[in-house]
Amino acid sequence: MESVGKKRSRPRRAFTPEFKAEIVELCQRGDRTVGQVARDFDLTETAVRAWVKQAEIDAGARTDGLASDERAELARLRAENRRLQQDVDILKRATAFFARETR
DSSP states (O other): OOOSSOOOOOOOOOOOHHHHHHHHHHHHHSSSOHHHHHHHTTOOHHHHHHHHHHHHHHHTSOOSSOOHHHHHHHHHHHHHHHHHHHHHHHHHHHHHHHHHHTO
16 A cells, blocks of 8 residues: 655755855845745755755854854864764773783
8 A cells, every 4th residue: 555645755966066056046036936946946945945044144144053164163073072082982991901901
């Protein structure tokens, strides 16, 4: 029995920053709605709205999120934090190993 009303998930697609900027510009121009632009380019309305919101944050028009450079820095710092935590864990294990060896 087939389920009624269930949508099939779309494969994840990657878009260039230039393409996203073009879509955002079309939305901000005001002659078409976000929904119309999304349908015209076979995009999800949610993705287009997110691109518009991020562009507004980057431009300083909104303050309810992180700018793209702040997001990149946060990702870099999180990766560095993970690596440093792994280093500390290795050092703790080495300390415990050498403490057993000296007994």
